[in-house]
Amino acid sequence: MPAAPGDLGPALALARGLREAGVPVGTGRVLSMARGAEAVGPEDLYWAARATLISRREDLPAFDRAFEAAFGIETGAPPSGQEIADRLSTVVAPSGLTVAAGDVDDSPESNLASGIDALRTKSFADCTPAELALLARLMTRLRLDPPMRRTRRRATARSGDPDLRRTLRRAMRTGGDPIDRAWRRRRVQPRRLLLLFDVSGSMSTYSRALAMFAHAALRTGPGWEAFAFGTRLTRMTRALGTADPDLAFAAAAAEVTDWDGGTRIGESLKRLLDEHGRTRVVRGAVCVILSDGLEVGDPEELGRQMERLARLAHRVIWLNPLKGSHGYEPLARGMAAALPHIDVFRAGHNLQSLEEVAEVIQRAG
Template structure:
């Protein structure tokens, strides 16, 4: 979607919602944005009305950007605002798509159009008129009241846990965020080089033994033991925030905030066309404040992806700082690279050799027909220890179990994916030979 030049479709007029009352329309538009998840209150509505009075409404483009300047203060809110604006201020094509999403039973056959914009469930539900309480009273007296037995069906909570983040409504997203807030990662402890006193350690602590001998006058030698200190390794997350990963990256930022609040030595980096360290912003206790700081300091949200360039920057400037004591790295990306995998294999190999375990989280893996055909995926796959999907609450819980359970060896369970990669490479060579 091109945010820089919204289509000039004319001004709000008497045909607009509310019978031409512009002030009332702006108020209802603010309510729709709040229902869609944007932090819009009465103060912002008043500011929007004043801004429109000052800027005027000489054309639709000025009107769009005037409301945009008041209601949008984070990059991740632009997409919702853009859709809601074009639907509310009468774009017939988008209203048609919205009605098809709200009423899927009556979906019409609409020809495909590359420029046709899709309406998210959040915007569709926000602009759907609420049901009147009189509707339930308008039933006929002899109308049968049907009751359903839900004792053997899935609960709403279970449905949300298995639902794709991309398909969630605003209410379901809020419930998923609350569930993520309560998630905790089991601490996977690993031995360090340092020792601590222990009653039944496997090694004798010579210094403590000599001190104890001197205290007893040398009549006896009480052996003192020691064992290795255990500490969980650092956790480093490299999260893709390109356009194809926007919804998943927002939910994963909530997950990383919960992890950062639960344990120490957690580092989070976001990358699209450039690399940004957001670790200190996620240390804020309030998740909304933390994500607001992230949105204000990340410039390439929902843009392109340069995975090889960003990994090169991470390996060169940050690898020695955060990849210490056998760090576990989470690479969160769909593998779609704008630079077609240039330099990606070399950077992945260096990253793999610098950490204890490299886990690749790819939301495209949720599709049954997924195959490592793109150049970016083929460059990343040989250098990871685990390959998992991350598209729902269940997948996040499985990830927590994976991190908390140490693998017996590196690249355990990757044999099937490596075999699929070899088949794809053989097919590519056969096509080139033909």
């Protein structure tokens, strides 16, 4: 406990401030802080509180703000430019998403009973909300099994490398002779899946359909990460895991699209690779990109970042709904620059195509 009871006020205010900023601060941490603050002089209170209350670099700015508010001391760590940009972007009105959603035919005569077969080959962009809902139900039947990779961890197996520990145990039964031998082998584990959704303008319908698919297929599945991009990039794994995919997409689109629409795939990829390139999010994962490839940024930059991505990821699958229309050729400069670094190029514009994608992903091992 701090020396004077009066000290407790700001300390609790600090914990409260952090909680309000979304940083989980349990009572245990607050107790640690009290003990830590007692152990050091008041001039080191900031560092003691920082060491005990948070454990993520991302929480540092929130901590500095909460500390300043609670103790009225400037910590001298101004928010980064990116942060300001992120905050501003939430104020900017969303553009494409609502327009695209309003475009779909909502008339009652659109035939719901048109048969699942017809629906399977119908482009998501032409589907009514009711049909999309039906598709979402159909998608829950799809299974998405990412390919396996061998881990370094070993488990008991019928054959493989000798398992000395078990062999010795069994040898005890046969008087010290290792007659009954045990084996172990490296375990396999599903690869992670990395989903990148283009949520700019016209792509939002397809992205939502793919998200429904991902949501349905992956909820209970292995590790996966999802990001949305427009002119910027945002992580939406958590939002997709917990919330209704539609809400998650509306929020993501509001955050990463500008009033003029447009897609900066190269820059968004760069941001992704800079932040997560060294982590398991990208390395060794099966990466699925859904975008029409209409890059407003520098196509060369897109090519460079795609090369980086291809080097890190296990497989790169690109879904481009435009490919579903007859006579499409990847002539857009962005798409052309990305193409050499793509392993599988598909349309993904209707359910049938997504079924194929599920199969492709499975075989991507």
